[in-house]
Amino acid sequence: MPSIREMSAAPPKRLIARIAVGVGFVLVVGLYAAHVEAQKTARIAAAAHALALTSSEPAKALVEATAAQDAYGKAPDIARATWAALMAGGGRHGSAAMIKWTLAYKPSDPAFRLMFSKDSRFLAALDGNTVTVWNVEDGSEVLATRAGAPFIGYWRIGAQHFGLLSSYQYYDLVNSVIELPDGFRYAQPSKDALTAVAPGGDWAYRVPVPALNRTDYPVKLVNLHTSEKREVDIRYSGMGEVAVNNDATRVANLSISFPNIHVRPVPWEKTNNRRDIFVRFSIPMWDARSRKNISSIIATSEPRQLYFSRAQSALIVVAKETTRSDGSLQFFDESNGAPLYSLTLGAGVVADDLKGHWFAVATGDKIKVYRGMNNAALGYIADHEVSRPAPATSH
Numbered sequence: 201m202p203s204i205r206e207m208s209a210a211p212p213k214r215l216i217a218r219i220a221v222g223v224g225f226v227l228v229v230g231l232y233a234a235h236v237e238a239q240k241t242a243r244i245a246a247a248a249h250a251l252a253l254t255s256s257e258p259a260k261a262l263v264e265a266t267a268a269q270d271a272y273g274k275a276p277d278i279a280r281a282t283w284a285a286l287m288a289g290g291g292r293h294g295s296a297a298m299i300k301w302t303l304a305y306k307p308s309d310p311a312f313r314l315m316f317s318k319d320s321r322f323l324a325a326l327d328g329n330t331v332t333v334w335n336v337e338d339g340s341e342v343l344a345t346r347a348g349a350p351f352i353g354y355w356r357i358g359a360q361h362f363g364l365l366s367s368y369q370y371y372d373l374v375n376s377v378i379e380l381p382d383g384f385r386y387a388q389p390s391k392d393a394l395t396a397v398a399p400g401g402d403w404a405y406r407v408p409v410p411a412l413n414r415t416d417y418p419v420k421l422v423n424l425h426t427s428e429k430r431e432v433d434i435r436y437s438g439m440g441e442v443a444v445n446n447d448a449t450r451v452a453n454l455s456i457s458f459p460n461i462h463v464r465p466v467p468w469e470k471t472n473n474r475r476d477i478f479v480r481f482s483i484p485m486w487d488a489r490s491r492k493n494i495s496s497i498i499a500t501s502e503p504r505q506l507y508f509s510r511a512q513s514a515l516i517v518v519a520k521e522t523t524r525s526d527g528s529l530q531f532f533d534e535s536n537g538a539p540l541y542s543l544t545l546g547a548g549v550v551a552d553d554l555k556g557h558w559f560a561v562a563t564g565d566k567i568k569v570y571r572g573m574n575n576a577a578l579g580y581i582a583d584h585e586v587s588r589p590a591p592a593t594s595h
Contacts, residue, residue, distance in 0.1 A: 239272060247277035251284055254541040258290030259587055266586050269579065276573075280512060282582050283573035284531075284541050287559075291585025295545065298570040298581065300558070301339040305332065306565035307549075309350070314551035314560050314567070317356035318401060323551075323560055323569065324354035324363075331363050331373060336558055336569060345373050353397030353404065357381045364404065364424075366393040385427045397424075399508060400446035400554050410438035421448050421488065434486045443515070444488070445508035446554060450534055452485045452506050452515055455496075485515060485537050495537025500530070505549055511556025511574060514540060518547050 246268040253261035262285035268278050287295050309328030316323055322342065325332045331351045332344040343361060351371075353364035361373040362381050372379045380386065395407040406420040417436040421444065422429050432451055436442065440454030481499040483506065486492065497517070505518040515537070517530040529547055531540040549562040556574035560567055571577055 243268065243272040243275060244277060246272065247275070247281045250278075250281040251541050254281070254284045254288045254290075254543075258285050258288035260290075261285035261288070262290035262582065262586050266582050269582075274579070279573045279578060282578060284543070286578075286582060286585060287543050287545070287570065288541075291581070292587060293585060295570070297585050299568055300571055301334075301336070301569040303334055303339070303341075303567040303569065304565065305562070305567050307562065311350065312549060312562070313352075313396065314549055314562055315354045315397070315399070315401075316551060316553035316558060316560070317354065318554060319356060320553040320555050320557045322354075322356050322361075323558070323567075325562070325567065326351040326354060326363075333361060333373065339569075343373055345376060347371050347376075349393075352394055353401055355381065355401050357383070364394070364397060366395070368394055384424050394422075395442070396444075398444040398446055398448060399510060399551070402446065403444060403448040405442070405444050405448075407436070407442045408438060419444075419451055419453075423448070430488065432486060432488045432491055434484065441503055441506045443506035443508055445534065446510045449488050450485060450494075450508060450515070451488050452483055452497075452508070454499075454503055454506065455482045455484055483515075483517060485532075485534075494535075495532075497532055497537050497539075500528070504547075507550055508534060509552050509556075510554050511552055511572060512540075516550060518550055520548075 246264065250261045250264040250268060253264065261281065265278060265282040265285050269282065272278065286298050289295055291297050305325055307325065307327045311328070313326045314323060315326060321336055323334050323336050328350050329348065330344065330346045331354060333342045333354070334340065335342050347363070347365055349365040349367040351363045352366050355362045360381070363371045363373050365371055368386065369378050370380050370384065392406060394404050397404045402424060404422050404424055408417040417438045418431045418433045419436060419442060420429065420431055430448070434451055434453050436453050437455065440456055442451065442453045444451050481502055483497040483499055483503070485494045485497065487494055499517055499519070501519045503517050504520040507516045507518065509516055512531065513534045514531045515534055517532065519528045529543040529545060529550065531542065532538065533540055545561055546563045547561045550560065552559045552572055556572040558575070559570045559572045561570065571581070
């Protein structure tokens with residue numbers, strides 16, 4: 201029988217049990233965390249592999265994307281891979297399976313743009329001095345109106361529809377009167393006209409026009425709610441497309457150079473069964489806060505539009521439709537400029553809503569409204585469009 205001293209020196213049984221339970225709990229939590237991290241790593245790899253197959257093998261990409269969703273559940277990277285595979289024609293009915301509406305519209309202004317309302321319910325065609333608005337939920341045209349200056353932005357605020365003119369006047373599109381919407385302020389960045397509104401409608405910007413003996417062309421940003429102003433020197437030459445993302449932290453611009461000035465001045469002309477590259481199109485992307493260059497993207501053909509998609513966290517480069525190009529879309533990572541994937545849709549102008557429910561493509565005399573990567577119907581469409589391998593049968 202142990203003495204009192206020996207009994208007091210030995211650890212109590214309850215303490216031993218508690219330590220054992222604590223060690224076991226920590227071990228279980230560690231194992232679970234390791235399992236979750238391993239699942240995340242495997243999911244990211246599966247989504248990236250499916251996305252990489254989009255351009256070359258869209259049908260296989262769709263199979264892998266749907267398999268990844270079955271294995272790992274819904275996630276933004278898997279949704280993007282699934283959407284890209286469907287839009288690339290990986291399903292039984294090609295990208296047509298993703299179309300919600302086809303709207304008859306032929307733009308007349310070279311600066312024509314599309315813009316969704318913040319609640320994702322309305323789509324506006326900003327076509328010079330005219331604006332046309334459709335209800336995306338039922339495909340109906342809501343209004344069409346004209347003003348005395350070009351439209352550069354559109355909002356649905358409460359029950360009202362507003363447009364922003366390049367002259368920095370807000371226009372009630374139903375009553376055809378100048379009116380300042382609730383939550384907005386006047387803060388014109390200069391005496392000159394505004395150029396465009398960033399996706400989402402919180403920021404507008406002005407791109408300087410070329411001027412004689414001028415080399416400095418900073419892009420001027422203005423917050424339409426707070427009047428905050430910012431100038432970003434992106435080494436802009438005064439020519440080419442400029443794009444700003446929804447929170448004005450990224451700016452991209454088209455830079456044109458002539459690396460082969462000795463060849464004849466006809467871009468992409470075929471001569472003696474070879475192509476003479478006359479113009480090179482690069483797209484520097486900038487951090488608008490630090491004013492630092494993030495990357496420089498080389499476009500495969502002349503861009504028609506640069507567009508930042510918040511839903512995809514990507515810069516979209518829309519190529520012009522020419523004899524060399526069929527209007528491809530190239531997607532690049534917004535954070536570092538890394539290439540993600542490309543699509544061939546014959547696009548002239550694109551836009552998506554902030555939530556990723558819709559993706560609009562204007563080409564020719566039509567505007568096609570596709571379901572976006574976060575549309576509720578994406579999984580259903582993918583399951584019905586995917587061509588799964590037939591199960592093996594025994595004989």
